[in-house]
Amino acid sequence: MTRQHIRNLTMPELREVVTSHGEPEYRYRQLAKWLYEKLADTFADMTDLPAGYRDLLEAGYSAQSACVVSMQESAIDGTRKYLFELHDGGRIESVMMPYDQRTTLCVSSQVGCPLDCVFCETAKGKFQRNLTAGEIVDQVCVLKRDAGLAGRKVNVVFMGMGEPLLNFDEVVRSIRILNDPLGLDMGAKRITVSTSSFPDRIRALADADVSCSLALSLNAPNDETRSTLMPKAARFAIEELLEAANYFVQSGNRRATLEYILLSGINTKDEDAAALAELARGYPFKLNLIPYNPGRQSEFDSISEADIDRFVRQLVPKVPTVTVRRSRGLDIDAACGQLWTKSLTEKEKPVKEAGE
Numbered sequence: 001m002t003r004q005h006i007r008n009l010t011m012p013e014l015r016e017v018v019t020s021h022g023e024p025e026y027r028y029r030q031l032a033k034w035l036y037e038k039l040a041d042t043f044a045d046m047t048d049l050p051a052g053y054r055d056l057l058e059a060g061y062s063a064q065s066a067c068v069v070s071m072q073e074s075a076i077d078g079t080r081k082y083l084f085e086l087h088d089g090g091r092i093e094s095v096m097m098p099y100d101q102r103t104t105l106c107v108s109s110q111v112g113c114p115l116d117c118v119f120c121e122t123a124k125g126k127f128q129r130n131l132t133a134g135e136i137v138d139q140v141c142v143l144k145r146d147a148g149l150a151g152r153k154v155n156v157v158f159m160g161m162g163e164p165l166l167n168f169d170e171v172v173r174s175i176r177i178l179n180d181p182l183g184l185d186m187g188a189k190r191i192t193v194s195t196s197s198f199p200d201r202i203r204a205l206a207d208a209d210v211s212c213s214l215a216l217s218l219n220a221p222n223d224e225t226r227s228t229l230m231p232k233a234a235r236f237a238i239e240e241l242l243e244a245a246n247y248f249v250q251s252g253n254r255r256a257t258l259e260y261i262l263l264s265g266i267n268t269k270d271e272d273a274a275a276l277a278e279l280a281r282g283y284p285f286k287l288n289l290i291p292y293n294p295g296r297q298s299e300f301d302s303i304s305e306a307d308i309d310r311f312v313r314q315l316v317p318k319v320p321t322v323t324v325r326r327s328r329g330l331d332i333d334a335a336c337g338q339l340w341t342k343s344l345t346e347k348e349k350p351v352k353e354a355g356e
C-alpha cells in the first residue's frame with residue numbers, strides 16, 4: 001500500500017485524520033508541532049506521541065516526500081542550492097538565500113515548466129508534472145531544517161521551477177499550510193507567488209482564501225518584445241496582466257511587484273525604459289529589476305553596472321519604487337533551472353534519503 005504524505009494535509013484535514021484514529025483532539029496539535037515547528041522528518045522522532053500511535057502513522061503515512069540529491073553552497077554569499085529527487089524519480093530545485101536580516105527560500109511548483117521563456121534554463125528540460133502541496137511544503141521544511149531555522153520566520157517565493165498558477169489548486173493548498181498558525185505560520189508579506197501570465201488565475205488567487213503577495217514576471221516593455229522572450233506567457237496582453245495584478249492588490253490590500261529581467265541590449269534600451277515607465281505609471285506596483293544571470297550555454301550576456309544605472313535613472317522619476325535584485329550564488333548553479341538541467345545529463349546519487 002502506498003503511504004500518504006502527511007504534509008499534503010491542511011490542518012483541518014490533519015485534525016480529521018487524527019480524530020478518526022480515535023486519538024484525542026489535542027494530538028493533532030502535537031503532530032503539527034513536530035511537522036512544522038520542529039520540522040521532524042520521521043514519526044519515530046515524535047517522542048511525546050504514544051509509541052503505538054507513531055507505529056500506526058508510520059504504517060500509513062510518510063513524513064517527507066523528497067530526498068536531497070545534491071547541495072551546492074556559495075562561498076561568496078552562503079546561498080545554498082538543493083536538488084531534490086521525488087518518489088517517482090522527478091527532480092526539482094530549491095534555493096536558500098541568507099541575507100543580514102532575513103532568509104528567503106525559493107521553491108519549485110512543477111517538475112520542469114510547460115512555458116518556454118527563452119532566457120530560462122528550466123525551459124530547456126521537459127515538463128513532467130505538477131508538484132503536490134506536500135512536495136512544495138517539504139521544500140520549505142527541509143531547507144529550514146538544513147539551515148538550522150526551526151521555529152524561525154523565513155520568506156518563501158514561488159520562483160523556482162514551474163509556473164505556479166498552472167498548478168493552481170496545489171499551490172493554493174500549500175499556501176494554506178504555510179499560512180496556518182499551526183502550519184508554518186506565515187503571513188502575506190512572507191509569501192510571494194511569481195507568475196508570468198494568466199490574468200484569470202491571478203484574479204482567482206486574489207479571490208482564494210489565502211494570504212500571499214504577487215510578483216508578475218513582465219520582462220518586456222511591450223507585447224511584441226514579450227512574445228519573442230516569453231512566447232506562451234505572451235498569449236495574454238500586458239495590459240490585461242497589469243489590470244489583473246491591480247485587482248489582486250485592490251481586492252485584498254495586498255502587494256504586487258513587477259519583475260523585469262535585464263537582458264543586455266534586448267530589453268534595456270532607452271526606449272524600453274521609457275515604455276516600461278509608461279506601463280507602470282498609475283499602478284501601485286514596485287518594480288524589481290533583475291540583472292540576468294547567464295547559464296552555462298546562455299545566448300544572452302550579463303548587463304554591465306553602468307547600463308543598470310542608466311536604466312534605473314530613466315525609471316526613477318516616473319516609477320515610485322525601483323529596486324535591483326542582485327544575483328545570488330554566482331559561483332554555483334543558482335539561477336532557476338541550472339542545477340536541474342545539469343542533473344538531467346549527470347545522474348547523481350541521493351546524499352540523504354527521505355525520512356533518514
Ligand code: SF4
Nearest residue numbers: 113115117120123162
Ligand atoms: S521563467 Fe518561469 S514560467 Fe518561464 S519557462 Fe522558466 S520557470 Fe517557466
